[in-house]
Amino acid sequence: MSDSSRKHSSKHYRQAGVDIDAGEALVAKIKPLCAQTNRKGVMSHIGGYAGLFDLAASNYKAAVMLTATDGVGTKLKLAQTMHKHDTIGIDLVAMCVNDILAQGGEPMVFLDYLACGKLEVDDMYTVVKGIAQGCKDANTTLIGGETAEMPGCYPQGEYDLAGFSVGLAERDHLLPKDNINVGDIVIGLASSGLHSNGYSVINKLIAESRIKLDAPLADSTLGELLLQPTTIYVRTLLPLIKQRLIAALAHITGGGISSNLPRVLPEYRCAHIDKHCWQRPVIFDWLQEQCDLPDEEMLSVYNCGIGMILITESQHQAAVMQHLEHARLSAWQIGTIESCRDKHPYVEYC
Structure with missing residues (x-):
């Protein structure tokens, strides 16, 4: 697509409430944040169609894959009321990786889904910065995600979050064990x-x-x-x-x-x-x-x-x-x- 055609298309999309330029600006800003979370085994960069991870690099011998997805509930509403977006991403990561951990797993990669009515680049960057911090705290990679600008679906200033984590565990490390006994x-x-x-x-x-x-x-x-x-x-x-x-x-x-x-x-x-x-x-x-x-x-x-x-x-x-x-x-x-x-x-x- 030529630059003039792209600008024409972008103009009409913007008039419908979706700002492609803002989306691209956000992606450019968060790429360094995601790179800071990379661990051994990551084979891709933000911007591709899928995140790639080399399981062989994990050195698991009898690996079992664990998956978890969660959100932060209506704590999100409180964060939006206070216009404080820097920690809610940590909550998002925690809710997923702690579930992986509870089954005996090590969280390897994390993905986020962010939906809003109007994309506010600075606010969403702050949210993703918190997600990246949570990933660093958990030693897991922010390997990808999706930001959806959906005019008419969310009021001004509101957004929603969901997180997805994939982990690995040795088969004999899975929890809970079947030998929980009286006196434990x-x-x-x-x-x-x-x-x-x-x-x-x-x-x-x-x-x-x-x-x-x-x-x-x-x-x-x-x-x-x-x-x-x-x-x-x-x-x-x-x-x-x-x-x-x-x-x-x-x-x-x-x-x-x-x-x-x-x-x-x-x-x-x-x-x-x-x-x-x-x-x-x-x-x-x-x-x-x-x-x-x-x-x-x-x-x-x-x-x-x-x-x-x-x-x-x-x-x-x-x-x-x-x-x-x-x-x-x-x-x-x-x-x-x-x-x-x-x-x-x-x-x-x-």
Whole structure:
């Protein structure tokens, strides 16, 4: 296509609400960000039709592929309300790679999908910069993605995000193991805050009660604490998986501890959890007070300060805790695995 024909076509497309030049400008800006996330095995660059990755470079002997996709829920609405786009991309990566990790996998590549009504290059660059940061934190490659400008589908200033992750695991490293036994130790790993779940309640509360997001809370503001990015546990926990010190991992997302921990337990097993033995971030105290939520509901909706749960044999507890301390990740023994008469696993609190 000649330059004059392209300009003519671009003009009519722009009049329909799609700015091709803005899209190309965004791609040019994010290419260096993506390149910074490259790991061994990447065979392609941003701009091709597909991302290429050489599996042989991963040095896995009996590799199993793991896939995960997720979004950030209505936390995205809060970020847009605050015009703060720099951390929501970290949340997007975290929600996917932590799921890969929970099955014993190492996230290798990540792709994002970004949809908006009007492409604001600077804002979307900031979002992708956060995605790239999350990928670096997880040691995974931002290998591609899609930005869709869809006039009429989204109001001005609003956009949506989805993420996709592909990982690998040795077959004998997959989690959960089938030998989770009575007496195994349940260890809770600290969350950074609310992570990316339960924000529909929070957005409703803010709108109905006209709560100011710049109100001081602890050593920060309410808005800053609400947007604290989700912790990525990959680099910390992968060594323990490879050393076979972990029997199961539960990523504590929507449904809280009450729904997510039973997902990794075998039949006729339950988890006895002491809900008073870890330090809960102040944002949960604020939320519980504002909404007058009982402990039971808090534990069935929010992570309540525990973003990932690790189950290990008692003989490995000291080594696991020493590793977590060295990684500067706060962790607590929060319970044990017990037998139960009910076939279906559950959590019992004390």
